[in-house]
Amino acid sequence: TLNPKDVIISIDRPKILLLKKHIDYLAKYGTDQDDYEYNMTEYLRMSGIYWSLTAMELMGASDRMPKDDIISFISTCQNKESGGISACFPHDPHILYTLSAIQVLTMYNRLDAIDVEGVVKFVASLQQPDGSFYGDIWGEQDTRFTFCAVMCLSLLHRLDAINVDKAVEFVLSCMNFDGGFGSKPGSESHAGLIYCCVGTLSICKRLDALKVDALAWWLCERQLPSGGLNGRPEKLPDLCYSWWVISSLKILNKMRWVDKERLEQFIMACQDPDTGGFSDRPGDITDPFHTLFGVAGLSLLGNSKIKPVNPVYCMPQETIDRLKLKPQML
Ligand SMILES: COc1ccc(S(=O)(=O)N2Cc3cc(C#N)ccc3N(Cc3cncn3C)C[C@H]2Cc2ccccc2)cc1
Numbered sequence: 001t002l003n004p005k006d007v008i009i010s011i012d013r014p015k016i017l018l019l020k021k022h023i024d025y026l027a028k029y030g031t032d033q034d035d036y037e038y039n040m041t042e043y044l045r046m047s048g049i050y051w052s053l054t055a056m057e058l059m060g061a062s063d064r065m066p067k068d069d070i071i072s073f074i075s076t077c078q079n080k081e082s083g084g085i086s087a088c089f090p091h092d093p094h095i096l097y098t099l100s101a102i103q104v105l106t107m108y109n110r111l112d113a114i115d116v117e118g119v120v121k122f123v124a125s126l127q128q129p130d131g132s133f134y135g136d137i138w139g140e141q142d143t144r145f146t147f148c149a150v151m152c153l154s155l156l157h158r159l160d161a162i163n164v165d166k167a168v169e170f171v172l173s174c175m176n177f178d179g180g181f182g183s184k185p186g187s188e189s190h191a192g193l194i195y196c197c198v199g200t201l202s203i204c205k206r207l208d209a210l211k212v213d214a215l216a217w218w219l220c221e222r223q224l225p226s227g228g229l230n231g232r233p234e235k236l237p238d239l240c241y242s243w244w245v246i247s248s249l250k251i252l253n254k255m256r257w258v259d260k261e262r263l264e265q266f267i268m269a270c271q272d273p274d275t276g277g278f279s280d281r282p283g284d285i286t287d288p289f290h291t292l293f294g295v296a297g298l299s300l301l302g303n304s305k306i307k308p309v310n311p312v313y314c315m316p317q318e319t320i321d322r323l324k325l326k327p328q329m330l
C-alpha cells in the first residue's frame with residue numbers, strides 16, 4: 001500500500017533475518033539454464049555473479065557457489081586484444097563488468113586466472129583529458145565509471161597507471177551547491193552517484209574536498225517515515241538506495257544521523273519469506289542485486305549474523321584487509 005511519497009509496512013512483513021532462505025535463493029539462482037529471467041539478464045551476467053558471491057560471502061555461505069565454473073567463466077570473458085572483460089561471451093568489454101570480474105577474482109584470490117596487465121591497460125585507455133572515464137569504446141561518460149576505474153585499479157594496486165589528480169579534479173567538478181554529486185558537471189545530485197564520488201575520493205584519500213555537513217544533511221534527508229531511504233527528494237524508498245546512502249554516511253562517519261531501527265525494519269520487510277531474497281520495496285519481486293544490498297545494509301547496521309562489509313568496496317572487510325587496502329574514512 002502506497003501513500004504518495006512513501007510505503008506503509010504492513011505488520012505481517014518479516015521482522016527477523018531469514019538467512020537460510022537467502023542462501024538457498026542465491027545458490028539456486030542461475031542454475032536453471034532455461035529460466036527466462038536468467039537468460040534475459042545475460043548482458044549483466046558478470047555483475048550478477050559479483051552480487052551473488054558477495055552476498056554469500058557476507059552470509060558465510062560462499063561454499064554454495066560453483067567456484068571453479070565461475071573462475072573459468074571469467075577467463076572466457078576477457079577480450080584478448082583490449083584486455084577488457086565483458087558481462088558474457090561474446091559481448092563487448094565494459095568497465096562495469098571488468099570491475100565485477102576483478103572483485104570476484106580478488107574475493108577468490110585467483111587473479112592468476114586472467115591477464116592483469118591487460119585489465120590495467122584497458123582501464124587506463126578509458127581515461128579522458130578532463131580526467132573522466134568512458135565505460136567502453138563507445139564513449140559514454142559518467143562519474144560511475146570513474147569509481148569503477150579507481151576501485152578496479154586499487155584492487156590491483158595499480159593506481160599508478162592513471163592520472164589520479166585529474167580523476168579527482170573531474171569528480172570535484174561534479175559537486176553541487178547541496179554538497180552532492182551527479183553523473184556529469186551540473187547534473188542533479190543523486191544518491192547512487194554520491195556513493196560513487198565519495199568512494200572515489202575515499203580511495204584517492206581526498207575526502208578533505210567534501211562539504212561534509214551539507215552532504216551528510218542531504219543524505220540523511222533521504223530517510224522517510226517507513227525507515228527506507230530514497231535516491232532523490234520526492235522519490236519512493238528503495239533498498240539499493242538505502243545502501244548507497246548509508247555506506248556514504250558511514251564513510252563520512254555520520255551514520256548516527258539516520259534512524260537505524262526504522263531502517264532495519266524497512267530492510268527486514270524487503271525479504272520474501274517464500275522465495276527468499278530481498279526486493280527493492282516490501283512485497284516486490286526479489287533479485288540478487290537487492291539481496292546483496294539488503295545483506296550489506298544489515299552488515300553496516302551491525303547485524304552480528306552477517307560478516308563485516310567494507311562500505312567503499314562493497315566487499316567483505318576480510319578481503320580488503322588481506323589486500324592491505326585502507327580507503328580513507330572520516
Ligand atoms: C528491472 O530490471 C533491471 C533494470 C536495470 C538493470 S541494470 O541496469 O543492470 N542495473 C542493476 C540492477 C540489477 C537488478 C538485478 N538483479 C535489478 C535492478 C537493477 N537496477 C534497476 C533498479 C534498481 N532499483 C530499482 N531499479 C529499477 C539498477 C541498474 C543500474 C545499476 C547497475 C549497476 C550498479 C548500480 C545500478 C537490471 C535489471
Ligand SMILES: [Zn+2]
Pocket residue numbers: 238239240241280290
Ligand atoms: Zn533498487
